Amino acid sequence: MNKELRLRPLFGGCLGMYLGAWSLNTLLAHSIWGKQIRIALGVLLCLAIAGVLLLWFRPYKIKERRNTGAGTIGTWLPFVVALLTGCCIACLFTLKEEIRQERYDSLAGQQAHITGIIMEEKWSSAYSGIYTVYIDSIDGEKDGFLATMETKEKLEIGGGIKGTVSFEALGAQQTFDMDQREYSRSKGVRAEAVALDIRFVNRTAPPAQRILLWGKGVQKHLSAILTDLLGDETGGFASALFLGNRDILPDRIKRDFSRLGISHILALSGMHLTVVTGFAGALGRRIGRRWGTGFSIGVALLYMVISGFTPSVTRAGIMLLWLLPLLLLVSPSPLFTGILLPIVQWICNITIHLSETLARLRNICVSTYYPFAPPLTIAVFCFVLWALAARKGKRRIPVFCSLATILVFGGCITGWRAVHAKQTAAVMINSGMDNGTWTAKNDGLVVTYGERALLIDITAGGYSTLRRGAAVSKPLYCTEIEAVMLTHLHNKHIESLEKLWNREMVRQVWVPDEDTEAAYRLYEKAAAAGVEIVTYTPGETLSFLGTRVVTHESDYLERSVQPIIRLDVEAGDSRLVYLGASWAEAYSLEEFQIKDTEVLWFGAHGPLYKTEVNAAGLSGVKAVFCTGQALEYVHIGDKPPSPYCFIFPKE
16 A cells, blocks of 8 residues: 555545634524534534545546555545544534534633632733633532632732632633634633632642643743843743743834744744754764664653643644754853854844834735635635646746735725725724623724724723724724723723733824823833824814814813713714713703704713603704613613614715
């Protein structure tokens, strides 16, 4: 049997496991049927794929008979059997994983007494911190899973804890983001919790966790060496690239790499492990084949422990440029350190500067939310594979198809931008939208014009509103956050804005012109981050491309220190008006009887509602939108409620 036939079962098994996991995950995510029906559909889908593959390889049967003398069915039967076996195994493991996750999801909203080990510090400040905890018992019953826990206590890595926690849904700490939930699951995290009463205890970690803690310690030690040698910024970049430790990497660098679509370079992958093993094998061959193989395996296992057993995925081969210099750099030899230190610093600084420069270019990234982007991208990928697999004389057609698809892609983007160039949309957001309560005072407004977005924060400075605003702008095909506008300034706004511009590209921040300590602190931090500050006087009209934003001076009621905010967004002859809580108590609604208003939004920010508001008779108002207490105090009668997204008529 030739080598090709021997490899078919291995290839079929691997392909089957991938297809099984992919099909079942897709059905679990989008189907409302029972799990048994989903499993049956997953198996049927795998059978269908196997049949298609078998028919695909039928043209090779004549050539196979000549070379091997065997029948086509006999030679392909191991491949099909391995494919179906792999599909079934993947389906069973995926189902087991989903059932286990459902058990931990059922803990959300419950309080429990837990014991565990602190495995990792994800984030900490003087007031609180978020840690990854290995929970080994719940209410006295033994268990074993990872959870992220928020606590006001300062916890020590590797230390034992016991106490009472309140569990939350996985992803709730990020305002329930499905992407964050899936990312946490890929890291082995099953749940989230908030510590209510935590005490330190002397406990010994289980053997598996003890090995991981030792690996984390080695990773931290090597990261400290790189930071001491290269500096905080460059050393943090080298540590993330080589060791997978992104904790000390500045958020600005993460943002630039994410915007350019190359953040996978900073994530450890199978390529890194391959390079490490190859380098160890090259050294091991000097001491003999058997010892060299054992040395390579040992180095690979050590690297996996140090990196925290990061899942192996296909990543860039940039590791080839970094492994040898960095290994020699952390060695105790002064000669290696003296020679390589300026070289590594120079390469790191060039990479960081180049990523920052490219990330600031407008429209550097193509939105994946374009309806034509996914199929055209897949088409280009398929044509490139076709060109690589074709013979030299037959590559013209796939190469021509690849170039034609790329040109069509560029033409679609150009045409799409021309069609939507003067289109204005406004999205009303509130942090309560995620859980259906609508009670929080975190109102915000996203105004989009073409592919650029203006985030208007009407709140007391909560980061959740800005984060949600950045998220909802993407489905509206916005690739640029042109500006963030604050209707008023609190100290909390400074922290929220720092988080935003460290994660998203923000070009400007519009703030009221104030002579306060908070304002000057914001100016200083924005200058350090390269963000332009634009000041305005409340009462003037601001221009956002083809949209006008009319500001008003804030007023106060004697019974509250909360300001009453009003804001108008106008495009052409249409306008949307935001009225803060209790605005109608301080002013009259007569204006809206005369001037047409497409949407009148009674918001949540401001003094609590004390008097009822009747908006049913406002003939000039087309629709009403309410958040917070306005749902109870504002009577709209037969007035239609506005959807949370309002598309202005095109000019």
